[in-house]
Amino acid sequence: MAKFTSKLVVEFKNDTAVNCKTEEHSFVLDEHKDDGSSIAMSPGEAMLASLGACKAMVVKSVAEKMHLAIDHIQVEIEGTIDPDGFMGLNKDAKIGFSDIKTHYYLDTKESKDKIDKMIEYAEDHCPVMDTMVNPAEFTHEIHINEK
Secondary structure, three states: OOOOOOOOEEEEOOOOOEEEEOOOOEEEEOOOOOOOOOOOOOHHHHHHHHHHHHHHHHHHHHHHHOOOOEEEEEEEEEEEEOHHHHOOOOOOOOOOEEEEEEEEEEEEOOOHHHHHHHHHHHHHHOHHHHHHHOOOOOOOOOOOOOO
């Protein structure tokens, strides 16, 4: 299979929310607000959701390849973040998530050994997790439109 590039455009929808668009799909992200007035999940929550979705999809694919009977797959992701880090209020606080934990909930009669092997393989082959654990090369360009 050939490599491909994903492209996404992000533009502000209002003072705090952004619209994220690919050629085929779009979704909204908003900053986390303690008062509950956010109109969508935060970028950090979306990152965790992407990780959980990717893990769930890989688990399903691996289960099918291993011929394992799993009736239901649920993945729950927990991430801990200290807002003082990215807000610059504590120079010692990590800017991003300090820990991320995955819980797998499976409805199955398969043996624990088979499930453990499937999850281990899935953890090692999840592209989103791989990108987090073995970071991609990040670059940026600045384009200024003069008015």
